Amino acid sequence: MPVGAGDIGLNVWVENGDVLFYLGKSGAFDENNTLLKLGRVRLNISPNPFQGVTFRQELLLEKGQVVIAGQSNGVKAELLLWVDVHAPNVHVELKTDKKVELVATYENWRYKDLYPQKKENNANSWKWAPPKPVVTHRDSISAISNGLLFFHQNKPETAFDIVVGQQKLESVKDSLFNPLYPLISGGILRGQHMLFDGYHHGRYLDTDFMGWRLKSKKASTIHRLQATLLVRQAAELTDWKKEVEQQVEAWSTLRQVKQKAEKWWSNFWSRSYIAINPSAENTTDAAWQVGRNYQLFRYMLACNAYGEYPTKFNGGLFTYDPSRVESSFTFTPDFRNWGGGTHTAQNQRLVYWPMLKSGDFDMMEAQFKFYQRIQRNAEWRSKVYWGHAGASFTEQLENFGLPNPAEYNWKRPQDFDPGLEYNAWLEYQWDTVLEFCMMMLETHNYGGQSIKGYLPFVESCIRFFDEHYQYRARQRGSKILDQDGHLVFYPGSSAETYKMAYNASTTIAALQQVTKRMLALPAQDLEEKQRAYFESFLKKIPPLPTRTLDGKAMLAPAQVWARINNTEAPQLYPVFPWGIYGVGLPNIELARNTYWHDPDVQKFRSHVGWKQDNIFAARLGLTVEAKRLTLLKLCNADRRFPTFWGPGFDWVPDHNWGGSGMIGLQEMLLQTVDSQILLFPAWPEGWDVDFKLHAGRQTTVSGKLRNGKLIELQVFPVERKSDVVNMLEEKEYNM
Structure with missing residues (x-):
């Protein structure tokens, strides 16, 4: 499951009773312009409550949180994982009915220099044509008081320097913006009442890693863990360390911080939504899935609401082990196709x-x-x-x-x-x-x-x-x-x-x-x-x-x-x-x-990836065609999480697949022409909907459609209500 906020995204899952999550952070580029993961965290509870048949993992969409609950080995537990919207902190809260010990392991595959080969360089700026042997330089990881410090500090020569030389711009190099140096990406993992407990080597899927363990001082019914992430250009490492320390939130403020984050998510969901067949009890209903997946993907975009860098079309903050996408891609979790710092506007x-x-x-x-x-x-x-x-x-x-x-x-x-x-x-x-x-x-x-x-x-x-x-x-x-x-x-x-x-x-x-x-x-x-x-x-x-x-x-x-x-x-x-x-x-x-x-438009037509035929059909009032393509575009992905579409032409999760699906659904529901607001210009029969969308002239429109009848409509400002045209009642409107 994806969980995140601000500019941090986590992939969260439970495996063999352990809770694992990847740390994704906007702007964490290395020398080769790979968008790095900042590591993986593994949580092991002893006795372990997550190894039995009583188990639940749920994404609390309205709060931006994941809750994992289970009962086994004589222990009942609930683990809450969430990210602060307003500060770069990941929070883990564990509550159990009996005292347990917690081990949190920070796992890093860049504990040594790595040498990506051939297709693996599709994750960086070199792709199929590196000008020299590529090195992913090692990170630095060390124990500190109650936790661990980890970071990747870019070397002075980066992709920027090589590209400037390649493209004959040395004469103005000093005037050019360089985002890659001096850049440091990393953070602190800290546990309440936890101490460093050594390290070990291991292998997860296709990649060797080194793990640094934090262990609770004693068994307890309450455990807390916090990861603070920082990506910043800093000439001195001491300045970066000082800033990341300042971002760490005190345990005593956790309740207020969480309430503030939950309020942000509440406001986020109230400003816009599309829910199709909202009263449907059958969640296998294809139309209901379209609306649900629209909401899920919008949530994924919101996990990078305030990043220094935009959400990448080829996976955003939620890429994961590449061999789970393409079995022959036995690369590190840093991999994504079509580059990390490379911007492809046609997709973005x-x-x-x-x-x-x-x-x-x-x-x-x-x-x-x-x-x-x-x-x-x-x-x-x-x-x-x-x-x-x-x-x-x-x-x-x-x-x-x-x-x-x-x-x-x-x-x-x-x-x-x-x-x-x-x-x-x-x-x-x-x-x-x-x-x-x-x-x-x-x-x-x-x-x-x-x-x-x-x-x-x-x-x-x-x-x-x-x-x-x-x-x-x-x-x-x-x-x-x-x-x-x-x-x-x-x-x-x-x-x-x-x-x-x-x-x-x-x-x-x-x-x-x-x-x-x-x-x-x-x-x-x-x-x-x-x-x-x-x-x-x-x-x-x-x-x-x-x-x-x-x-x-x-x-x-x-x-x-x-x-x-x-x-x-x-x-x-x-x-x-x-x-x-x-x-x-x-x-x-x-x-x-x-x-x-x-003939070319017909030949190229598809719902996959960045294809936008669903949008064209909606804009042209081709209702049957828009419905057909939208059901294909926004149906459940072929993966455990329903909006991890792809790879399409790009990678998983394919964000330009999700974005084009969102646009098409919006256009089926609401379009604007000059001052007019056209409702349901390509809306299918039989789809009930609750919606709230924004229109030009700083207008919001919300309503409910049941059995083809608009039973509720609110427009703000109210004087814009006279500009609304209900296309379900205006069948001849420019058709």
């Missing part, structure tokens, strides 16, 4: 879009700060390589804003543009950052957050396209615009699929919508000079490409392209995320023709 976006309608605006800041930290590095790329302004963000970039070195490619033609990835999938794919620009702007529309701090970032991203494609045009000829006064976005890329594209629809739709949103800002947020610039730029964006196939007009992925490299459907991105076509919008048949009759 699906993790963060659903947070708007769920009202989780505070959880989006980690993703936005990620981009703001690396903005200057992206601007240096444009300046050094091409001599123009604007932030150049590639697909598959590192947490310091430069392209992943394996995807950038070490074997490049000598005269190849150093600003480009030499990569058939990723070349010229710049536009995914614009989805995060729109999310930044939408946090004001949905939640009233101030967005002034994000506007320089958005402007820099737009300027890149303006100035870069003028630069490209000058390389080709004497004119920078086409005969209609439009920029020519060539070479480009429509997602990763349509390559060497001319005027990719993903780029055009994104630039149109983000620029229009910037122009809609109030006068106090946008200076007249800026407004004039965006008005001029909007006129230079070409129209969305369309085409006719078998007599049917439809959206095109680009005007022209050279080849197909992946299996996405970017011709439908004007439907989602850009909202140019859909229920209640003009020319919906153009988009529906694309969904049903574009």
Whole structure:
């Protein structure tokens, strides 16, 4: 079971009577940019109450806690495991009806240097092309008063230094943001009335480890354990140690700390929910599972609500032993496919879009700060390589804003543009950052957050396209615009699929919508000079490409392209995320023709992983199709915990699988068009629902649907209730 809060995630399970959990923490990157686990904790109780048939392990979703209860060997026990929302502390509370002894063992597989080989390097920045032999350097673990201190301190040379050299940016290296050095990741494990009791070597599944034991001083009916985790850039180890000590919570404050954390979870659940067939007694009901799994996955996202780094699409904080995902991957628990510090925006976006309608605006800041930290590095790329302004963000970039070195490619033609990835999938794919620009702007529309701090970032991203494609045009000829006064976005890329594209629809739709949103800002947020610039730029964006196939007009992925490299459907991105076509919008048949009759869209259709056909279907009011895909997308995973989907195209748990499922379900239930709020635009017959979602203009909508009738509706602010359109009663509404 996953349990977590703040920016800590634990995998918790019971095995042979022992309670085990992995420690996951946002931002714990090593020199190779692997996102490290900070160890594993094993709890053994003697006599052991968890070895008999009377046993229960339950996730208390409303409190963010796991309770493990059992009775065996003459002892009845209850163990509570939870994470503080407001401080980086993991708490274990054990209560028994008879006195027992507790042994807590901190298990670490990085007690010595490790040498990952071949596919194991998919967990770091090197992937299939390490420039030299890779070493995962050992951690430091030692006994302290009442506990253990453990940490990984990065060496001075990291992936950052090697990538800067590879990509010919040494001249500006001192001006670049470097998140990997000096970085220290680790913590303290401390028990109340516990002492260090030695260490031992062992093996769990595929990996040797060393275990450091804490043992209770004497048998008792109450035991407490606390793990305090800290990831921080600190030039001096003494400073890091001092800070982690300051984060340790006193045992006497435990009750108040827990009450504060439980209140946070209560508020979290009250601000948004979707419960399908809530009165159903049969939990095997497929529709009920869809609603339950929506809630479970939202909970998993909330476990990294306040991380320094966003929730990773390829497992978040909840990855675990890789051979349990792929039997041949006999690697350490640090493994995940597609990198630890590597950011794949095409996947990440699906993790963060659903947070708007769920009202989780505070959880989006980690993703936005990620981009703001690396903005200057992206601007240096444009300046050094091409001599123009604007932030150049590639697909598959590192947490310091430069392209992943394996995807950038070490074997490049000598005269190849150093600003480009030499990569058939990723070349010229710049536009995914614009989805995060729109999310930044939408946090004001949905939640009233101030967005002034994000506007320089958005402007820099737009300027890149303006100035870069003028630069490209000058390389080709004497004119920078086409005969209609439009920029020519060539070479480009429509997602990763349509390559060497001319005027990719993903780029055009994104630039149109983000620029229009910037122009809609109030006068106090946008200076007249800026407004004039965006008005001029909007006129230079070409129209969305369309085409006719078998007599049917439809959206095109680009005007022209050279080849197909992946299996996405970017011709439908004007439907989602850009909202140019859909229920209640003009020319919906153009988009529906694309969904049903574009041969590539049909061939690529799926519910797996990052596929978003369920979202397209919902946005287009295709109720039967949306239901079919959502039942596939949000059904129970093929694992013991129902929302550990994957691996799909990525890893387990697949967070872009869960995110795309959340978005699709939200869109089936509620969509907005201008000032209108459309309820049930693609909602199936026979699905009762209790819901609360957020809409634009800082609106919340909650209600209950029973037997196809809306029996309860609350809208805040109340004057927005007149904007609500119940689509179940408006069958002819733009259908």
